[in-house]
Amino acid sequence: MDAESIANWMLSQIERDGCIYQDDVVDYLVKAKEESFLRENSDGNLVVGRKVLDAFRKLTESTVVWVKPDFYWRFRVAEDEPGREARG
Template sequence: MDAPTTAKWMLAAIEREGCIYQDDVVDYLVRANAEHLLRENSDGNPVVGTDVLTAFRQLT
């Protein structure tokens, strides 16, 4: 799993469902054993990493 693939999945989910939640993306990446695409926020929670967000911005 890489950042561009995740970004494409996110865009498809938005087109299909109308929105996407960060928790859903985090769950998707954890289940795909792609924790390397996550980062930890200031509260210690996993959030979508910069590489994924950059790839998503390039798509949109």
């Protein structure tokens, strides 16, 4: 497994379900014994690592946004402001 294949899996989940939560990506990587693609944030929680985020951004730069308050990614809609982050 590499960062690009994880990014592609994440996109496939968004295509199937409409969104993907960071916790679901973390669970997927832990179950696959691929913790090297995770990192610990300042609160001590496991989160998606930089290599995966970079690959996912490259794959979805203009089509997917991050909803920070709820920790998930979804497809961009017309109401979203420019940039990578959405309000919810």
